[in-house]
Amino acid sequence: MISEEDFGVREEIPGQGLAIAAEALFLLNLLALPGLAFAILAGLWFRFRHDAPPLARQHLRQAFVVSLWGGVLIVVCSAGILLAGGLHEQWTWVVLILYFTCIHSTLILLGMVALVKAMGGQGWRFPVIGPKLDCQP
Amino acid sequence: MQYKSQAVAKPYFIAAIGLFVGQILFGLILGLQYVIGDFLFPAIPFNVARMVHTNLLIVWLLFGFMGGAYYMIPEESETELFSPKLALAMFWIFLVAGALTIVGYLTVPYAALAEMTGNNLIETMGREFLEQPLPTKLGIVVVALAFLFNITMTVLKGKKTSISLVLLIGLWGLAVFFLFSFYNPVNVVLDKFFWWWTVHLWVEGVWELILGSFLAFVLIKTTGVDREVIEKWLYVIVTLTLITGIIGTGHHYFWIGTPEYWQWWGSIFSALEPIPFFAMTVFAFNMVNRRRREHPNKAAVLWALGTGVMAFLGAGVWGFLHTLAPVNYYTHGTQITAAHGHMAFYGAYAMVNLMMISYAMPLLRGRAANSNKSQVLEMWAFWLMTVAMVFITLFLTAAGILQVWLQRASDAPLPFMVAQDKIALFYWMREWAGVFFLIGLVIYIVSFFVGGEEKQAV
Structure with missing residues (x-):
């Protein structure tokens, strides 16, 4: 029987399961289920933002806010590049594809670190775009 | 080091790093040939430099894998290596065979090399990454089998x-x-x-x-x-x-x-x-x-x-x-x-x-x-x-996107070499990045001393 402990997840800190779910949804939103995963994440954030244990609250907040920022960085900025450069201009595609790949990969890598921190029962703030930590787990 | 026989990993690691240096040097030569087509021609034509670059990569990675396995397996199996002598013998055979192959690539025209090395017996040459002459390929099989025998016997006699x-x-x-x-x-x-x-x-x-x-x-x-x-x-x-x-x-x-x-x-x-x-x-x-x-x-x-x-x-x-x-x-x-x-x-x-x-x-x-x-x-x-x-x-991605646009997606696609000329800026940038890679590699080697x-x- 495989348990969460087998993969390095500790259940020592209250709210750890929710924290892991938040970061997993953040990654799912970027990788497999864009929109749907964010909707579930937003639902969790609004449901638990006041009464979840500090660790869960912190990860939910980080994942939710950074997903919004991610949306801006990926969708809005990409659309901006497309509009500014023009659909039929070769340099638009060079810049757009490089930008999209880099920003998307960066968010995924940061999401992985966030997930690892949640699995370790530790707090985490996404660099630059993550909201300030207001509570210590 | 817990087991004496783990020491056989050392020459494999040293050879791997040496060949890695060779791979990067040929990478830089290739990178320059992308923008200065006749650089080092006819001494080292592009197809030969490419072959050496990719073959050195494969060989140094194999040396690394073998060295890593020789280091790791005794410690995991909690026993000495089945035959350290066999491991050392295979090291020299593999190194000499690899070096001779590279010398062959660089000194003999590829078609002549194929003729000299018995490619007519079993035609295996001329395919990307698998360009090695028949004797080298057979040598790789012999080395791999001896290596696997050694490693497997070690695991079988020790902890699994x-x-x-x-x-x-x-x-x-x-x-x-x-x-x-x-x-x-x-x-x-x-x-x-x-x-x-x-x-x-x-x-x-x-x-x-x-x-x-x-x-x-x-x-x-x-x-x-x-x-x-x-x-x-x-x-x-x-x-x-x-x-x-x-x-x-x-x-x-x-x-x-x-x-x-x-x-x-x-x-x-x-x-x-x-x-x-x-x-x-x-x-x-x-x-x-x-x-x-x-x-x-x-x-x-x-x-x-x-x-x-x-x-x-x-x-x-x-x-x-x-x-x-x-x-x-x-x-x-x-x-x-x-x-x-x-x-x-x-x-x-x-x-x-x-x-x-x-x-x-x-x-x-x-x-x-x-x-x-x-x-x-x-x-x-x-x-x-x-x-x-x-x-x-x-830089290569940028070059590739532009290449696709000019050569593939366009209503009036450009010929290959015309498109190559238009993406030369990115090849130059890639070459400079390659120089920094080499500097990093030199620093890596210096760190050993x-x-x-x-x-x-x-």
Whole structure:
């Protein structure tokens, strides 16, 4: 029987399961289920933002806010590049594809670190775009 | 170093680094030939430089894998190596055969080399990455079999751990799939079809098992996390690798004459191929985050984390970028493929070998870790090489996108060489990034010779 402990997840800190779910949804939103995963994440954030244990609250907040920022960085900025450069201009595609790949990969890598921190029962703030930590787990 | 026979790993590591230097030098020559077409011509034509660059890569990685296995297996099996003498004999045979092959590439026209080396007996030459003359290929088989015999016998007489078994499966797979390099059907479609059984099933199949086991071994040693936890992660990674990687071979079968269904199978399964690399990165970070000890060899831990990240980016993200059939229709064989190849090979296989060398070499030299000064230098080398590789990849990607636009997607497509001229700026930028990579590699080598206060072996 495989348990969460087998993969390095500790259940020592209250709210750890929710924290892991938040970061997993953040990654799912970027990788497999864009929109749907964010909707579930937003639902969790609004449901638990006041009464979840500090660790869960912190990860939910980080994942939710950074997903919004991610949306801006990926969708809005990409659309901006497309509009500014023009659909039929070769340099638009060079810049757009490089930008999209880099920003998307960066968010995924940061999401992985966030997930690892949640699995370790530790707090985490996404660099630059993550909201300030207001509570210590 | 717990077992005396682990010392046989040392010459393998030294040879690997030496050949790595050769690979990078030829990479720089090639990079320059992209923009100055007759650079070093006729002494080293482009096709020869390319062959040497890719063949040196394969050979130094194999040296690294063998050295890593010779270091790891005795410790995992808790017994001396079955035959250290056989390991040393195979080292010299492999090194001499490899060196002679490279000398052959550089001094004899390829067609003449084929004639001289008996290619008419079994026609195996002339195919990308598998250009080696017949005697070299046979030599590789002999060395691989002797190596596998040695390693397998060691495991059989000692303790069997999941990590050593995964490594064994990976290494046996490596040897078995190399046998397809001897199968060269006249039908070009069949030729390509089975050629990928060596090339793809190596790098996106069995080599990933070697990568996973090396990573697991070094993480156990450096973090002190329970073996059970690490082994369970390894099972998941191995499963994901094989599920996605085997049928993922189909992403090479688009428009080469294979049935159309491969476009679906190839697209779907290869789109899943980033998952094991994703798991590997989370695994490495998770284990380091949960570490129970502060290992003095910080550089080895850095390589371990780096290999996860760079393998995910190079093999996972850059692979996914052009793996779906509708995208690959435009990008097939462009500089986007080269971008993916560079970062994937560096991130997954060069870095995992450097990680193993970084962990094992100080122990082979009688200390737990190198001095701080040496490690700082090694970390500089890590960052220089890694950042340079990121830029090489970005510049090649930019070149590839432009190439696709000019040569493939346009209503008035340009001829290949005209398009090449128009993307030369990115080739120049890639060349400069390559120079920084070489500087990083030189610093890496210098770090072996820097003294200071060393951490004693425990």
